[in-house]
Amino acid sequence: MRGKPLAAVVSAGLSKFGRRDGFSGRELFAEAALEAFERCPNLDPKRDIDALIIGNMSESFEHQCHLAPIMSDWAGLLPAPSIRVEAACASSGAAIRYGLFAILTGLYDVVMVGGFEKMTHRTTAEATEYLAMASDFPFEQWNGATFPGLFALMATAHMHRYGTTEEQMALVAVKNHHNGTLNPKAHMQREVTIEQVLSSRVIAKPLKLFDCSLISDGASCAILTRPEIARKYTDTPIYIVGSGHGTDAIGLYERDSLTSLDATKRAAKEAYEMAGLGPDDIDVAEVHDCFTIAEIIAYEDLGFCKPGEGGKFIESGASTLNGELPVNTSGGLKAKGHPVGATGVAQLYEIYLQLTGQAGGRQVDGCEVGLTHNLGGSGATCIIHIYRR
DSSP, X not given: OTTOOOEEEEEEXXXXXXXXXXXXXXXXXXXXXXXXXXXXXXXXXXHHOOEEEXXXXXXXXXXXXXXXXXHHHHTTOTTSOXXXXXXXXXHHHHHHHHHHHHHHTTXXXXXXXXXXXXXXXXXXXXXXHHHHTTSOIIIXXXXXXXXXXXXXXXXXXXXXXXXXXXXXXXXXXXHXXXXXXXXXXXXXXXXXXHHHHHHSOEEETTEEGGGBOOOOBEEEXXXXXXXXXXXXXXXXXXXXXXXXXXXXXXXXXXXXXXXXXXXXXXXXXXXXXXXXXXXXGOSEEXXXXXXXXXXXXXXXXXXXXXXXXXXXXXXXXXXXXTSSSOBOTTOHHXXXXXXXXXXXXXXXXXXXXXXXXXXXXXXXXXXXXXXXXXEETTTTEEEEEEEEO
């Protein structure tokens, strides 16, 4: 199976991310699904799509369980079977993985995968509480830990061990906000300067407001099929050639290191080996920058640079649009937004656009291989996929 296409992506769709007042999660998913259908006119959704796998983190936001049949109904897919998967912020990354399994088993020929979250109608305190449920309740939540606080611990440890600076973390925000200005679906479409990032209010030292991703509303979806029938639906499929899933202890206090995520390294190893590729083969990547330090750590754990050199990697310009390895061309979670259940497939959507030459002003010239890196919680779950044109 090494290097062999596992499944084809024949279409993808994304709602506008942001504060979508007056729209429910089901309406946002219908918006994303409609785009996917319009991009793939040779596909008849009602006839051709065999199943829906949907990622969503928390029923608390909309006080609604049993979400998969609702999304299937609103996307016009009934009576196709549907199921919801949950892996915190990696929920729709997991949906891709399980959609891939469904294709590989031969059980289904065509599967829609996706995700959504409706968050902005809740207060900041409510959203923080619901998100914190993806951390360890008795030892982290109970003691007042939030995700900004947990990632601040990682940032402090990284700064202490490697000399990483607040200015280097700020450069991640500057880069991703710039990319967000080129993405009409991004939540935050405005430039920021290093000075603005550094002078923004402290959330959890050393992380400041502009080091943190946005509470957003949004939905995403993609249509997967068997590689041998992909051109029945489109002339420009992209292929999933590697998939990795890593798991670690949920609590930071149980881990060997605060400066690296073992789940990422395990998932990356599996995905690279399956694809027959390595870090040097990646042309464009979407990584899980829930906080600026998370992108820096991802550079290292994915093998884009050596441990401890993530700060220098961003400082060198290597991950900018014109750099040797553009990262988060969409604006990332930082500027595109982070409706948590939608994020994993939203990353796939960006890679789909890039590898099919449809990314507009943020298009990376000549890119042929892309990678998505989707974290759950503070890194207890990591889902990685590698795609080839």
